[in-house]
């Protein structure tokens with residue numbers, strides 16, 4: 001079973017402890033409600049201290065921010081359920097093995113984890129010249145055109161890939177293994193033959209799919225990987241907050257959430273994932289300079305879909321640089337400013353607004369379940385298992 005390493009209580013004490021450490025809490029008012037006046041003697045402010053004579057920085061009432069946020073967001077579920085592929089421990093155990101399995105690649109050198117490193121928030125952290133590569137290196141050092149999105153919480157998205165071309169994680173999992181610039185296996189039959197050549201997999205598929213007459217199939221492989229991904233979930237203190245505990249965020253974080261809502265990021269980044277639930281045009285307000293990838297247009301051929309992409313989730317966003325479908329933006333701060341410029345009628349953010357939003361975004365960095373993602377021991381090859389093929 002999944003066991004999260006935090007409980008609402010942990011975050012509550014964390015939040016309270018940091019408030020105390022910041023000396024912001026002078027008899028401070030967990031029960032402060034939207035109605036009553038603040039009981040705190042110290043005004044709860046955010047941003048830099050106002051210069052003498054300047055108007056006082058706006059006060060923030062976390063309970064009021066929570067009330068405004070509730071209809072726009074939600075807490076993460078522990079599992080992204082799929083009625084057609086229910087989660088079972090044997091399926092997830094098999095899926096975990098397959099996720100780390102390099103023999104699903106032509107040259108036995110790439111697994112899902114190469115481009116979606118589970119210990120690194122599910123993205124590709126391999127570097128070129130000391131910097132994370134914008135796109136991922138696949139078979140024979142080929143590079144695709146798109147940045148590897150995180151697999152954490154991805155199973156909740158309305159569809160998979162930047163352009164939404166796969167319906168769900170089960171369908172998605174069938175793609176990279178056969179993609180010539182990714183794992184480069186020649187066809188499904190070769191993948192199935194490889195799995196059947198490994199006695200440990202024949203057993204594991206039988207246990208995971210007890211009702212299948214022929215358990216080792218390409219579809220069942222994708223189902224097992226999908227089931228494993230359905231619990232790659234990273235709850236954070238934002239979940240404790242949005243579930244109703246206004247003290248789970250510091251004043252500065254709650255103020256950042258208020259800024260995020262006030263400037264209109266929530267037009268697109270909403271729901272439990274702060275994204276993942278709609279497609280939108282990159283450059284909806286002001287065209288994106290040098291935009292090449294036409295996104296969803298390639299699928300739908302519908303003019304309004306030109307340059308439109310799935311709105312990415314902002315969960316763990318501090319950890320998943322570089323940003324955008326092409327990995328072209330390295331810094332989160334620049335990314336936030338560019339969003340205001342190209343996606344919002346407002347057109348720009350003050351430094352203080354940007355800083356405030358950054359403070360909020362950090363609350364979305366969650367807890368990875370180290371036990372669940374632990375790399376398993378993989379079964380030995382059999383006499384007929386194909387050799388690595390670098391060609």
Ligand code: HEC
Pocket residue numbers: 099110111112113114115116136137138139144146147148149150151154157159160161162163169172173176177181182183225
């Ligand atoms: C060589 C690098 C590479 C490998 C190996 C790879 N992926 Fe990916 N993955 C990507 C890239 C790049 C994308 C985005 C492509 C696009 O949107 O067109 C992606 C997209 C995804 C997505 C969609 C997430 C989202 O937000 O839409 C999931 C889920 C995923 N991969 C899971 C897997 C699994 C499971 C495997 C192993 C079977 C795997 N990947 C192997 C690079 C890789």
Ligand code: HEC
Pocket residue numbers: 263264265266267268269279280281282284309310311312313314317320322323324325326335336339340343344357
């Ligand atoms: C009109 C819709 C819209 C609005 C409003 C919007 N965004 Fe976005 N955002 C997107 C889309 C679409 C993308 C992905 C575009 C791409 O990859 O080319 C994106 C990408 C991002 C990314 C990069 C995510 C990643 O994983 O690469 C961040 C960070 C972000 N937005 C933050 C914000 C913030 C902060 C605001 C408010 C200042 C905001 N967005 C407003 C639609 C929007």
